[in-house]
Amino acid sequence: MSPEILSLEERFQSRIDAEIKIEPKDWMPEKYRKTLIRQISQHAHSEIVGMLPEGNWITRAPSLRRKSVLLAKVQDEAGHGLYLYSAAETLGISRDELVEQLLTGKAKYSSIFNYPTTSWADMGAIGWLVDGAAIMNQVMLTRTSYGPYARAMVRICKEESFHQRQGYEIMMTLAKGTPEQKAMAQDSLNRWWWPSLMMFGPNDAASTHSAQSMKWKIKRKSNDELRQAFVDSAMPQVEYLGLTVPDPDLKWNEERGHYDFGAIDWDEFWSVVKGNGPCNRQRMRTKQKAHKEGAWVREAAMAHAEKRRQRAVEQDEKVA
Amino acid sequence: MTKQEALFIYTLQLADNCLILGQRLSELCGHGPELETDIGISNIALDLIGQCRSLYQYAAEIEGKGQTEDQLAMLREGSAYRNVLLVEYPNEDFAYTMVRQFFFDVHHYLVLDQLKKSTDERLAAIAAKSIKEVTYHLRYSSEWMIRLGDGTTESHERMQNAVDELWLYTDELCTMNEADQLMIEAGVAPNQAEIKPLYYAKIEEILEKATLAKPSHSWQQYGGKEGRHTEYLSHLLTDLQYMQRTYPNMEW
Numbered sequence: 001m002s003p004e005i006l007s008l009e010e011r012f013q014s015r016i017d018a019e020i021k022i023e024p025k026d027w028m029p030e031k032y033r034k035t036l037i038r039q040i041s042q043h044a045h046s047e048i049v050g051m052l053p054e055g056n057w058i059t060r061a062p063s064l065r066r067k068s069v070l071l072a073k074v075q076d077e078a079g080h081g082l083y084l085y086s087a088a089e090t091l092g093i094s095r096d097e098l099v100e101q102l103l104t105g106k107a108k109y110s111s112i113f114n115y116p117t118t119s120w121a122d123m124g125a126i127g128w129l130v131d132g133a134a135i136m137n138q139v140m141l142t143r144t145s146y147g148p149y150a151r152a153m154v155r156i157c158k159e160e161s162f163h164q165r166q167g168y169e170i171m172m173t174l175a176k177g178t179p180e181q182k183a184m185a186q187d188s189l190n191r192w193w194w195p196s197l198m199m200f201g202p203n204d205a206a207s208t209h210s211a212q213s214m215k216w217k218i219k220r221k222s223n224d225e226l227r228q229a230f231v232d233s234a235m236p237q238v239e240y241l242g243l244t245v246p247d248p249d250l251k252w253n254e255e256r257g258h259y260d261f262g263a264i265d266w267d268e269f270w271s272v273v274k275g276n277g278p279c280n281r282q283r284m285r286t287k288q289k290a291h292k293e294g295a296w297v298r299e300a301a302m303a304h305a306e307k308r309r310q311r312a313v314e315q316d317e318k319v320a
Numbered sequence: 321m322t323k324q325e326a327l328f329i330y331t332l333q334l335a336d337n338c339l340i341l342g343q344r345l346s347e348l349c350g351h352g353p354e355l356e357t358d359i360g361i362s363n364i365a366l367d368l369i370g371q372c373r374s375l376y377q378y379a380a381e382i383e384g385k386g387q388t389e390d391q392l393a394m395l396r397e398g399s400a401y402r403n404v405l406l407v408e409y410p411n412e413d414f415a416y417t418m419v420r421q422f423f424f425d426v427h428h429y430l431v432l433d434q435l436k437k438s439t440d441e442r443l444a445a446i447a448a449k450s451i452k453e454v455t456y457h458l459r460y461s462s463e464w465m466i467r468l469g470d471g472t473t474e475s476h477e478r479m480q481n482a483v484d485e486l487w488l489y490t491d492e493l494c495t496m497n498e499a500d501q502l503m504i505e506a507g508v509a510p511n512q513a514e515i516k517p518l519y520y521a522k523i524e525e526i527l528e529k530a531t532l533a534k535p536s537h538s539w540q541q542y543g544g545k546e547g548r549h550t551e552y553l554s555h556l557l558t559d560l561q562y563m564q565r566t567y568p569n570m571e572w
């Protein structure tokens with residue numbers, strides 16, 4: 001590496017160490033830029049694909065109030081996708097390229113959305129656990145070193161707490177409802193518990209990107225730290241609901257001051273990441289179909305904008 | 321028909337239109353051409369569902385049988401729904417979605433603009449609140465009419481097809497049944513005979529801006545307001561009513 005680059009990198013790291021945010025026009029190592037593009041776009045794609053499992057129940061919501069709340073929630077996720085695509089664009093990649101990467105399977109999204117939503121209770125479990133796990137991560141990211149990403153996270157976190165609350169409220173209503181409703185809630189918790197823990201990614205020892213990301217303060221807490229914090233905050237809520245988690249090893253550890261929990265099935269995790277989850281194919285096909293069927297609309301909107309621009313030019317020429 | 325019965329039916333007609341169209345639009349969340357349209361269409365769906373809730377709550381009070389908004393919305397037979405046929409038409413493609421929206425919004429706006437002066441204070445208040453939202457819906461759908469009508473050859477063709485097909489369901493919006501008549505006499509409801517020329521004038525204005533032709537055929541379909549629906553409605557109700565029917569008498 002040339003001495004100039006070396007000193008640039010040193011200066012970059014010293015800014016990070018001094019907690020000064022990196023902005024789009026600042027010099028940054030190519031790997032920092034690439035890591036951020038990968039992470040922010042993965043995050044954006046997760047918001048977008050994440051609309052599908054919940055979108056699956058909007059038309060079947062059991063009451064008008066629940067229908068409104070769920071629709072508003074899913075709509076928020078579309079907004080999150082927009083903020084995040086904009087944040088990624090500040091790093092010199094276009095939204096079209098990012099969408100292309102999603103649709104061709106080149107880019108990943110959170111594996112949790114490859115699990116099916118088979119009952120209404122899943123709207124509760126997702127809001128409570130999946131948005132809850134996302135919040136753990138996103139609160140940390142409000143302090144991430146890249147300015148536009150950190151600011152997008154501040155906006156997103158404001159809405160996420162509403163998402164988690166509406167999910168927990170659904171679970172509460174079911175848990176204190178009829179035996180059928182309680183069974184529905186328990187079944188849903190059984191299915192979403194482990195995938196939610198997997199959302200934090202591999203164990204620290206196995207995580208390839210972690211050390212550098214921590215040094216650059218893209219991440220500020222490790223996967224395992226966040227996972228532990230999530231379990232610690234979820235367990236009192238599970239108990240309050242009168243439900244149980246599908247983990248015989250889960251118990252309070254007085255000495256550690258944390259809950260212990262059982263081993264995660266990493267084979268399942270990697271198999272879903274690699275495309276073999278229950279819904280990977282459907283999710284991709286759905287997004288590809290929407291994109292393809294919407295092509296004429298996007299083209300027409302551009303063509304119309306161009307016509308207007310032309311007409312404005314002609315009008316100006318006439319006046320002149 | 322008593323005045324009370326007419327007011328119940330009239331309110332139900334307004335509510336059912338909002339519910340069924342809101343339900344149709346909510347099918348699209350996550351499946352649209354781009355994120356911005358998903359957000360825009362969800363916004364309209366949210367407004368319509370909000371409006372139908374206020375209307376069902378009022379209808380339930382008028383009826384006085386202790387029904388809830390959800391029972392009215394989700395536990396009637398298909399033939400008891402009083403929405404116009406237009407709103408139950410499926411989302412064939414984005415052109416159909418937008419043309420259906422536009423044909424509905426123009427009328428919705430004109431009705432609310434009168435209804436806010438209704439002698440029925442409750443309906444007047446709901447109308448005054450709703451018209452702010454519907455003003456935005458109408459602007460949104462009008463802009464899309466123009467954008468897609470005057471876009472590419474393909475978009476123009478698709479829009480013209482949707483206009484020709486959905487035209488059959490426009491006149492029903494301006495019809496008046498016994499309940500409507502009683503409500504007009506009571507100063508509760510606007511007179512559709514006065515709305516109709518304004519309705520078609522506005523449609524023609526936007527069609528022209530969108531370079532779309534007004535359909536030459538005059539064939540019209542009616543029946544929704546009397547409970548005679550298309551084949552599409554019962555499928556929509558299957559989803560809408562699924563939870564309430566499968567798990568009766570529960571809190572959600």
Ligand SMILES: [Fe+2]
Pocket residue numbers: 047076077080156160
């Ligand atoms: Fe989100």
Ligand SMILES: [Fe+2]
Pocket residue numbers: 077131159160163
């Ligand atoms: Fe969320």
